[in-house]
Amino acid sequence: MPLYRTEGICLRSYELKEADRIVVLLTRDQGKVRAVAKGVRRPGSRLAGSLLPFTHSRLLLHRGRELDKVVQCEAVFGFRALREELERMAAASYLAELADGFLGEKDPNAGLFPSFLASLHLLAGHPDLRHALVLVQGLLLASLGYRPELDICVHCGADLEEGREAVVYHPGEGGVLCGRCGSERKGRGTMTISRGAWQTLRRLWATDPGRLTMLRPGKAVRGEMETLLRATMIHRLERRPKTLDFLDLVLRESE
Amino acid sequence: MLYPKTIARLIEELCSLPGVGPKTAQRLAFHLLREKPERVEALAAAMLEAKQRIFSCGVCQNLTDVEPCLLCADPARDRSSILVVEEPKDVLALERTGEYRGSYHVLHGVISPMDGIGPGALRIGELLERLKDGGVKEVILATNPDVEGEATALYMARLIRPLGVRTTRIARGIPVGGDLDYADEVTLARALEGRREVG
Numbered sequence: 001m002p003l004y005r006t007e008g009i010c011l012r013s014y015e016l017k018e019a020d021r022i023v024v025l026l027t028r029d030q031g032k033v034r035a036v037a038k039g040v041r042r043p044g045s046r047l048a049g050s051l052l053p054f055t056h057s058r059l060l061l062h063r064g065r066e067l068d069k070v071v072q073c074e075a076v077f078g079f080r081a082l083r084e085e086l087e088r089m090a091a092a093s094y095l096a097e098l099a100d101g102f103l104g105e106k107d108p109n110a111g112l113f114p115s116f117l118a119s120l121h122l123l124a125g126h127p128d129l130r131h132a133l134v135l136v137q138g139l140l141l142a143s144l145g146y147r148p149e150l151d152i153c154v155h156c157g158a159d160l161e162e163g164r165e166a167v168v169y170h171p172g173e174g175g176v177l178c179g180r181c182g183s184e185r186k187g188r189g190t191m192t193i194s195r196g197a198w199q200t201l202r203r204l205w206a207t208d209p210g211r212l213t214m215l216r217p218g219k220a221v222r223g224e225m226e227t228l229l230r231a232t233m234i235h236r237l238e239r240r241p242k243t244l245d246f247l248d249l250v251l252r253e254s255e
Numbered sequence: 256m257l258y259p260k261t262i263a264r265l266i267e268e269l270c271s272l273p274g275v276g277p278k279t280a281q282r283l284a285f286h287l288l289r290e291k292p293e294r295v296e297a298l299a300a301a302m303l304e305a306k307q308r309i310f311s312c313g314v315c316q317n318l319t320d321v322e323p324c325l326l327c328a329d330p331a332r333d334r335s336s337i338l339v340v341e342e343p344k345d346v347l348a349l350e351r352t353g354e355y356r357g358s359y360h361v362l363h364g365v366i367s368p369m370d371g372i373g374p375g376a377l378r379i380g381e382l383l384e385r386l387k388d389g390g391v392k393e394v395i396l397a398t399n400p401d402v403e404g405e406a407t408a409l410y411m412a413r414l415i416r417p418l419g420v421r422t423t424r425i426a427r428g429i430p431v432g433g434d435l436d437y438a439d440e441v442t443l444a445r446a447l448e449g450r451r452e453v454g
Binding site: 073 | 366370371405410433438441444
């Protein structure tokens with residue numbers, strides 16, 4: 001069938017020709033889809049408002065050879081806070097860039113859509129945006145299957161010793177290192193996190209996504225978690241996200 | 256490529272223009288080759304002249320061939336109000352309305368985090384300079400009502416408000432001649448918010 005219905009979230013869009021756009025959508029059942037939205041840059045377009053970035057919409061799409069085409073679109077939830085508050089908009093742009101960068105086209109991932117939707121709700125409504133940013137990065141890594149190994153040494157498989165004050169993490173190897181492996185690799189792409197940050201990260205990935213806001217790390221631990229999550233994102237993405245500079249700028253200025 | 260080197264180079268150069276793909280570039284190249292030499296020379300001369308003579312106005316940053324530009328030099332324009340737009344073509348669109356008699360400021364872009372374009376790439380510093388002498392009473396932010404335009408407007412409002420200058424945003428909602436039945440939910444919500452008393 002050339003026509004199909006789905007739900008989607010617009011991650012970003014590019015201008016096309018005089019009045020069209022290519023929209024990059026994260027859909028519930030088709031994965032990432034690129035589709036042409038005809039005439040959306042004209043003032044009277046019926047599609048424009050429902051295809052704004054971060055908008056959750058119900059869509060009717062026409063399957064094309066290279067690009068699909070948006071036939072109908074109806075907004076389910078607009079996430080206005082993500083467009084009207086600068087810090088939240090920057091955070092949502094960062095999350096959208098990560099999702100866009102990690103996903104191949106039309107590669108369905110059943111868990112990603114609800115997790116991404118929950119993340120947008122967190123970014124739009126959480127009273128502490130920095131806290132929300134840590135949670136949504138954790139959610140994204142988990143739903144992509146990139147959750148770091150935190151229980152055993154990723155190099156030798158040994159259990160992490162109890163009672164250690166600090167834990168060595170290696171973004172490139174995808175997890176923590178035991179004392180011996182950590183000492184051998186010190187300074188070669190490793191980072192050290194406190195026991196508190198390590199324990200909170202383990203709780204982050206063991207907690208039901210609906211109860212994530214119960215996790216309330218202190219400022220110092222949250223800072224360590226943020227550094228670790230970012231390093232993991234950059235390693236997985238194989239580049240620094242373009243949105244990070246702007247996100248850091250507005251977060252710094254809002255303090 | 257099968258074409259002679261000169262044609263191949265022309266196609267390659269045309270291909271670098273926005274919105275021009277290899278097929279369009281090929282069609283344009285053959286059109287130019289079929290044209291009379293004086294037509295092609297006139298086109299080349301116009302392109303060169305525009306490139307050599309056009310620069311940004313030192314005041315409003317709009318494209319001009321005189322300093323200051325005609326709008327900034329016009330004594331009838333109200334200098335206490337500055338309307339901020341993304342691109343030079345937006346100035347033309349607003350001038351066509353005949354409704355605005357103040358001055359302009361062209362940013363030459365918008366903040367687009369996903370493209371790595373931050374505030375430093377825009378002409379925001381030049382606008383803040385213009386606000387320093389205290390003569391400006393209002394800055395109207397007329398960037399597009401999309402995510403990038405909103406981000407730019409929000410960021411600028413944050414910089415301008417502490418200077419004590421009234422900062423406003425153009426209205427958003429149902430377009431003139433539009434049909435409520437066909438308007439999307441986001442546009443309708445904005446239109447309701449921006450409702451005004453009648454009569």
